Structures are given as structure tokens and as C-alpha cells.
Amino acid sequence: MRIIVLMKQVPDMEKVKFDREKGVIDRKSAGTEINPFDLNALEAAVQIKETRGAEVVAVCMGPPSAEVALKEAISRGADRGILLSDRKFGGSDVKATAYTLAAGIKAIGEYDLVFAGIQTVDGDTGQVGAEVAQFLDIPHIYFVEKIVEANEESVTVVTDIWDGVYVKKMKLPGLVTVTKDINSPRLPAFKDKMKSRKAVIPAWGMDELAEFLDETETGRKGSATMVKKIEVPKAVHRKGLLWRDNMDTALNEFMDILVDKKVIEVE
Numbered sequence: 001m002r003i004i005v006l007m008k009q010v011p012d013m014e015k016v017k018f019d020r021e022k023g024v025i026d027r028k029s030a031g032t033e034i035n036p037f038d039l040n041a042l043e044a045a046v047q048i049k050e051t052r053g054a055e056v057v058a059v060c061m062g063p064p065s066a067e068v069a070l071k072e073a074i075s076r077g078a079d080r081g082i083l084l085s086d087r088k089f090g091g092s093d094v095k096a097t098a099y100t101l102a103a104g105i106k107a108i109g110e111y112d113l114v115f116a117g118i119q120t121v122d123g124d125t126g127q128v129g130a131e132v133a134q135f136l137d138i139p140h141i142y143f144v145e146k147i148v149e150a151n152e153e154s155v156t157v158v159t160d161i162w163d164g165v166y167v168k169k170m171k172l173p174g175l176v177t178v179t180k181d182i183n184s185p186r187l188p189a190f191k192d193k194m195k196s197r198k199a200v201i202p203a204w205g206m207d208e209l210a211e212f213l214d215e216t217e218t219g220r221k222g223s224a225t226m227v228k229k230i231e232v233p234k235a236v237h238r239k240g241l242l243w244r245d246n247m248d249t250a251l252n253e254f255m256d257i258l259v260d261k262k263v264i265e266v267e
């Protein structure tokens with residue numbers, strides 16, 4: 001059984017700053033980490049590997065520096081990592097990202113299950129998983145919070161969406177996106193961390209993916225959308241008001257504010 005895990009390297013959103021002038025994320029202002037949901041996806045894959053045997057391949061599309069994310073994936077139980085990296089992939093929107101990831105998966109060859117996180121903490125569209133499945137022409141299940149069973153033929157999962165808990169069975173190959181509730185990702189052991197540092201991460205670009213990728217469908221060229229500007233809402237500070245002495249005046253003014261803010265209506 002081969003399981004592919006899609007893992008994105010994201011900026012540390014607790015620390016990252018926004019360049020208000022240019023309207024972009026200042027990626028140099030903070031370190032990077034693996035998108036937290038993708039650690040859950042990896043853990044789910046590694047647990048299947050431990051119970052029934054599987055090869056776990058982590059795949060990341062990003063700049064050359066994203067190879068550290070794949071090394072970390074190896075230290076957490078992935079067997080190998082593949083980086084999809086090429087200047088021509090730069091500026092990809094969701095569609096072009098999903099198309100390129102799907103090309104990378106096709107280039108890997110046979111696979112049974114693809115895992116992705118439900119969303120990222122930077123782009124946060126939550127669309128990549130479904131679109132990858134579409135490009136691969138395989139079924140997918142979203143919002144998975146438990147794997148009941150997985151084998152070469154099918155996967156049985158539990159999803160909790162809207163008002164219902166659903167048990168779903170999907171024929172493989174198929175794609176599953178996971179929520180944070182599915183598991184608690186393990187921490188890498190020191191020796192695995194050290195070992196993963198020596199791992200060689202192949203970087204596949206246009207040449208390696210040529211058989212599966214049309215240049216006009218990736219990067220800026222292949223993108224249907226374009227981010228024109230990112231605006232961070234200005235922080236609104238609380239306005240404090242203090243009334244003293246005259247309670248009638250205080251109440252009247254307070255009521256006027258509530259009416260003005262449409263908190264209450266007075267006939």
C-alpha cells in the first residue's frame with residue numbers, strides 16, 4: 001500500500017507580519033513550519049503504516065527551502081519526501097497548485113490513498129484537496145476525524161459535518177482530508193531527527209514532471225485568479241466612556257448609544 005501525504009510549508013502565523021505598504025505577507029518576518037493540519041494527515045498515514053504496512057510519501061510544492069519540511073516529515077515517520085519546485089510554479093493559485101500537486105502524484109506512480117489537511121493556516125481556502133482529487137479523477141472525503149479501517153481496496157472513515165456524524169466507505173484510490181480531531185501528531189524522536197537531516201529530498205520541476213504537466217496550466221500562467229491586494233483590517237481600539245454623579249443622564253446617554261449601534265430598538 002502506498003500513501004501520499006500533501007504537506008505545505010507555511011509561515012509561523014503567530015509571528016508573521018504583514019507589509020501594509022505592499023499588501024503582502026512579509027515572509028522574512030517569521031520562521032516556517034509544517035501546516036498544522038498536515039501533521040495530522042501525516043500521523044494518520046503513519047498509523048496505517050504501523051498497523052498494516054505501507055510506504056508513506058510526503059509531497060510538498062514550494063521553494064527549495066521547503067525541503068526542511070519534508071525532512072521533518074521523514075523524522076515523523078514518512079519514508080521519503082518529494083519537493084515540487086520550479087520557478088515556473090511560482091504564483092500558482094489554488095487551481096494551478098492542485099494541478100501541479102496532481103502531476104507530482106502521477107509522477108510517483110501507483111498509489112492507494114492521498115491524505116491532505118482540511119485547510120492551511122496561511123491561504124486557508126480549504127480547496128486544494130478536492131481539486132487534487134478532481135485532477136486525479138479519484139473520489140474524496142472531506143472533514144475526516146477518524147479512520148475506522150484502511151486496506152488496499154477501501155477506506156472507512158467518520159466525518160462530523162453540519163448536524164451529522166457520518167460513517168463513509170470509499171473505494172481506493174481516493175483522497176481524504178483530515179481535521180485536527182483525528183489524532184495528536186507525534187513528536188519526532190531525537191535519533192529520527194538526526195537521521196532525517198541526512199535524507200536526500202529529490203526536487204522535481206518542469207523537466208521531471210513534463211510527462212504529466214502542461215506548462216500553461218501551472219504557475220501564474222495556469223492560474224484562474226490573482227491576488228491583487230491583501231489588506232489587514234486596522235485594529236479597532238475600545239472607546240471607554242465613564243459617567244459619574246448624574247445617573248439619569250448616564251442612563252439616557254447609554255440608551256442612546258445602544259439605539260445608535262442598533263443593539264436595541266425603541267418604539
Ligand SMILES: Cc1cc2nc3c(=O)[nH]c(=O)nc-3n(C[C@H](O)[C@H](O)[C@H](O)COP(=O)(O)OP(=O)(O)OC[C@H]3O[C@@H](n4cnc5c(N)ncnc54)[C@H](O)[C@@H]3O)c2cc1C
Pocket residue numbers: 006007008009035037038041059060061062090091092093094095097098101115116117118119120122123124125126127128129223225226227
Ligand atoms: C508567490 C505566491 C503567489 C500567489 N498568488 C496567488 C494568486 O494569484 N491567486 C491565488 O488565489 N493564490 C495565490 N497564492 C496562494 C496559493 O494559491 C496557495 O498557497 C495555494 O493555492 C494553496 O492554497 P491554500 O493555502 O488555501 O490551501 P488549502 O486548500 O487551504 O490546503 C488544503 C491542504 O492542501 C494541501 N496543500 C495545499 N498547498 C500545498 C502545497 N503547496 N504543497 C503541498 N500540499 C499542499 C495541504 O495538505 C493542505 O492542508 C500565491 C502564493 C504564493 C506563494
